[in-house]
Amino acid sequence: MSSFSEKGLLGELEQLVMLAVMQRQGEAHAPAIRDTIDDRTGIELARGTVYVTLDRLERKGYLESRFGDPTPERGGKAKRLFRITASGTRALAEAERALARMRAAAAPARSR
């Protein structure tokens, strides 16, 4: 629970973005992350939102980034590629666990 006390539980949006980063191992630059989320969920995030979320996650230490090699179709500009960190993985798992517990506790009430 250490992550929670310091940085709060991961938000829905943050979880979406981190899961997308995990899926696109090593290839996760912002447009790709946005596309992934769109493909899987139909949720079309604003471009700015993706950037801001990535930035927050990086500042929290859950993501890290590096610049990839420049590609010609990008006007010779490099991609900023995101990768999940160890603490990121932990935070994600923690959030999932917390939600799962809550869901389990609420299940009987819902079925009634």
Add this chain to the structure above:
Amino acid sequence: MTRLILALLLRLSPARWRESIAGDFEEDRHRGPGAAWHAARVITRLWIEELSIRRARPRRRFSMHATSVHIRQALRALLMRPAYSLIIITTLAVGIGANAAVFGLANWLMFRPVPAVHEPHRLVTVRLAHPAGGIMTMSHPEMQAMLDHTPALSAMAGAMDAELHAATDTGAAARVEGEIVSANYFDVLGLQPARGAFFSAAHPGVVVSHDYWMTALGAAANIPGATMFVNGHRVPVLAVAPKGFTGATRSATVSLWVPSTLRTVVFPGYRTDPLANMNSGIYISMVGRLANGASIEQARHGLAAAQTAVANVHPRAQRYKVARYAIDEGLSAPAYERERLGRAFSLLLGMGALLLLLTCANVGNVMLAGGTTRRAEVATRQALGASRSQIVAGVLTESALLSLAGGAVALGLAALVNAFMRGTIVLPFLPELGAIAVDARVFAFAFAVSAASAIAAGVLPALTATRIDLIGTLKGSGRSVTSGGLRARRALTIAQVAVSLTLLVGGFLLARSMRERQAINPGFDLAPLMTFSVEPGYHTDDLARRRSFYADVMTRVTAVPGVRSAALGWSRPFGLMADDGMVGAVNGAAASEVPAETFTVGPRYLETMGMPLVAGREFEQSDRPQANQPASTVMLSASLARRLFGSADAAIGRLVQQGFEGSPPLQVIGVAGDARLRRAFEPAPDAIYKPFHTAPSWATVHVKFDGPAEPIAGALREAVRQADPAMPVFDMMTAREAIARQMSEDILIGRLTLAFALIATLLAAVGLYGVLAQAVAERRVEMGIRAALGAGPGRVLRLITGDALRMTATGAIAGVGLSLWLTRYLESRLYGIERFDVLTFAAAILVIVLTSLAAAVIPASRASRVDPVIALRR
């Protein structure tokens, strides 16, 4: 295009992000349309995030020390480059000064406080406003009724403007602007006399303005005690108004105040006591003082109640069915005048803003150039650890200092501009322009404009100042082919060309419209015509005396050498005064009545005016109602004659009728050519001319003369003085001056636009010169190589002028587009010319192209003379 916008947007994005989003934007662009829109949204979002992060950090305190360091550094930097500083200050001064001058004029007429008035914020102005836009008169008892129903007003005073004949025992008679006011007028305004005591019931008399006292009365010491003549009647001078006070409205220049109790004395025509008569409209505006703590809303309610009460007891309540009391805060001009001034000044201030924008672009341009030469300094500072914001603050401080200096010079310049405008423009609604002073308001305006221009001019240089390749600059390379600064300067110059062209088009359109107006043919001879008016009705209501005075004046005027012919008439050309009415043929169908303007004219009128006599004869001395004559005689305009009788010849001898049914028939004895006697720029109306046989209160003498106007004018004045030394001559002017009065507002706007346009073009040329000079300097090596490889001077010359022409062409295209859009605001002021006039656009473009070629000459010749050996050795 998208690519350019994306590049620009990228620059606007938070620095931390720039690198990572650049590629993504590019990718987005390849994917499809809308990339720029997406990018803009992304950047907005990023900035919101960025700002919230920054706010979360402990805030840096505003440091007085840092500011003073910036100021000292900027001062030192500016003093080290006096030429650079001077150019910028002068440029800014022109831009700010032109705006300050226009605002100064607007301020004088619309905003400045009326001097010497006590607690002006508690004053209100009340008028009887007609929904059609005019105002109507109010009576003295009406004012009492308003006070009775409006506890929110503690006092009210009425005023009516009137031209008065003023004369002293020694000086010549003059017609001056005066006001007939209720006796409590000065008390309600809270004025203190400079000398003497204001009106009192026991001692009736007049009050003179400080100026009039100084000039006409020779600063007489015996006030009260002195006397003067008002409309030929000797009256005591009770007091001198406080210095600077010339009436309760800003544009008034009143010299003389007469209490309404003296009204019957100075205007002999009034037999009944106007103060007691509810019908006698003797005030055109009222000044009210709000009771302590009362609001204008409460006053408005009271006035509405007063209106109902007055309408109930008012025998002529009819006019209150449409007209309503209108109350305005402070001492204000009537609504229609405010609107007219507002329209004129919003146009001028709009152009002033364009000019200021140009000035700032130019200064930004020069500062960018300065930034290039200062790169080493900035790089050193950055290398020593100055943050980007500190560098930006430094550049902005510099531009702020420059702008303030420019503003200071501008205020001086504004005073000069006002002096230049003094007397050069005849504006019937303007005071003597020389009186316009720079007050705190104009000062504040100039300061605000300076501050705005500091930011506008400084922002681009500040941003580029920090985008420097540190290592390269410190090593002293400076060989780069084109710097980012130069690209920004090019864009600025192109914008300048565009705006200059727009102003030029506007200025040329107005100038050509002015020439069209001056070239009109009004249907009579403008050149040798002079008119002046006299008003014997002020001095006597004895018709026989007036008639003999008019006869005497005409005899003397005709005898003046150089006068070819003279005629009396009621209204002067372009004087706007005339009666409108319906005219029809006697026994014709009622439907055949047509509206016609009525002019009252004496013998030899057509001859004097140079108006053609189409049929019949002119009036003669004998054309007056006589017992043995069946009908009074009239002349018709050719168009009216055709309308009523088919042709001019057919009209002669026929009878017409004017006004009510049963009014006496009038016999047509002549038909005159159609003429624009009132409105110079509208088609000639149908007109009917009646003989000048009564002795009206006032009349206009029309004179056709030979030779220069000045000596004739003097001789005419002398002729009238000999007929009656106490009778002032007024509205003396040539017909051309009369036209000029009708278009005075357009003349002012035209002149200022043209002046603005020329300044703007000059600024654009300077900007262009600066860009080319810098480009040449930066491309020295390239030029050297070209020369070494055999490019002749002609080729290099073409290269540089081609560069100049490309920038000009781009700017001109944008400018044409801007003009097509903006000239719509001039459309109502144009006469005889379309706003899309091709010739005008071509002329403006030609001026711009020639100017830019001139600006290119020096840099181009310098480039062509680059010595390859010297250039390559560097």
